[in-house]
Amino acid sequence: MGGACSRKSDQRDNEEILHRGVSRKYCKSGSSKWLATSFSRPAIDIQLGRGNCPPLMDLCIRKICEDIDRYNTFSTLPRDISQQIFNELVYSQRLTDVSLKAFRDCAIQDLYLGEYPGVNDSWMDVISSQGPSLLSVDLSGSEVTDTGLLHLKDCTNLLALNFDYCDQISDRGLELISGLSDLTSLSFRRNNAITAKGMNAFTNLVNLVKLDLERCPEIHGGLINLKGLSKLESLNLKCCNCITDDDMKPLSGLTNLKALQISCSKVTNVGITFLKGLPKLSLLNLEGCRVTAACLDSLSALAALLYLNLNRCKLPDDGCENLSRFRNLKVLNLGFNDITDACLVHLKGLTNLESLNLDSCRIGDEGLVNLTGLRHLKCLELSDTEVGSSGLRHLSGLANLESLNLSFTAVDDGGLRKLSGLSSLKSLNLDVRQISDAGLAALTSLTGLTHLDLFGARITDGGTNHLRNFKNLRSLEICGGGLTDTGVKNIKNLSYLRLLNLSQNSNLTDKTLELISGLTELVSLNVSNSRITSVGLRHLKTLKNMKSLTLEGCKVTANDIKRLQSTDLPNLVSFRPE
């Protein structure tokens, strides 16, 4: 949804979404955390507007949070109630080091403070006062140091700890938590200070089920300490470019391992051979590893494998015939490889595939004939390939297809009617310059669409008439420059829209903002590089759900938006110009 280019903004973290066996409680994504969490949790005042009567309990909790300074302690309350107050304070960003003190000795079980502003060692005293009641703590993105971890040693029942992006924690900190042997989940993403030496602490954590060391660049040689962790099911070593073949050897006996992510490491075919004896391994992410097609031979021994990511492995067609052996696969990512239509022949029999990524591969219309039998396909990624209109006929029988990405392909208006029967389609990316109004006209039967990306397509006001068929749209991007206020009239009734990007349409005026003022579900709006002015901002007052507003290249200043934010858009967390 950026001003200049939108592509791939909606790519999800497939590895984690697909591997549902392992809890994914901590899913904060760094910088836009408040945006992300608020997406899933509408603010309370919005609920009021929808006629759901708030329980008295919620009203009380909200009242307490408003007057939080009046309360010295909640320790007399049952712990589930203190927990709810705590959660609400965090969500509403009202918790401070001062108000935290009221939670001393409350026997709270879960303290989710991931990415919360201002958290440091001085908070640890109250956190640890929850004692044996404390089960999980998320301090990701905080300034907590090794010294702060000292406090946790009495919280002996802790099951889950998250210290992602805590760059002041080192080997010494690991040592301090090594006594917490009940831990089942531990996360230290992007830590530069953890080394093999400190990882010796892991030998005590015999109950670990999930360990996340993504982007830890100094852990080479440390995985030897995981050897005895027989309960380990999920190990994330994404983007640890220090990891080599030697590091794979200690994993060979972890027979409960279900998910292993070693993308962007130095692992080669040799390292992959150590994984052959992992009977439960169902998810393997080798994106960007230095493997060749020969590794497919070792991998085909993994009978439980459902998910295989070979993105950016520079695989050529040669050797890819082994892909035909992965008949159980549900998800296969072959994006950014050097493969052609010749390789697709070997995918013909993978009839269990639900998701196939061929992004930027050298495949064309002829190759797609091999996909016609993949009837379970729900998601197909063909972005940046040589696929054109004549190839689309091979897709017209994929009745279960829910998501199709054709951005930057050679597809044109003439081919789109081949897609008109794909009635399960929810997400369609047609960020293609040669698509125009006529192409859109061929798609009007796809009434189930919730996401439509026409970022670079040449849609004009005339074409927007067809949008009226897509009443279920949650997101829409039309940024080809051809829209005027007249076209926006056909968008104003798409009442479920949460994301709308109309940037680069330089003729749009304040009238556009007036027209969309009824789209109260909108969470994100971009009308950059248009003739919008600060005068038009008043029309956005009704959009109370708005979290992100982008008006770059307009006659609007950051102060104009800030004023609107303070008076009418309390949920706005991200805006440009800023």
Add this chain to the structure above:
Amino acid sequence: MKKEDMVKLISAEGFEFVIDKDAAMVSQTIYNMLTSPGSFAETQHGEVTFPEISTTILEKICKYFYWHLQFASGKETEFPIEPELTLELMMAANYLHT
């Protein structure tokens, strides 16, 4: 109003609040007491005693019940809560599943 459409809620101090059954049943706890088959004394007499809930709090609770009904019928006003009552009120709301 027929007697069987009303219910009597009795506070810790013995104050009695006679309110509509519909209103009282906003509370899941009271709803269960009044509707569960079997021989709850509450079901038979239309009376519920709350030895843990003070008169002030029970009065506030009753006001909430009626506010809830209004809200559900479309009159979306704000429910005022005095800051000094919040903690005690919350404990009661928790007990009453309200």
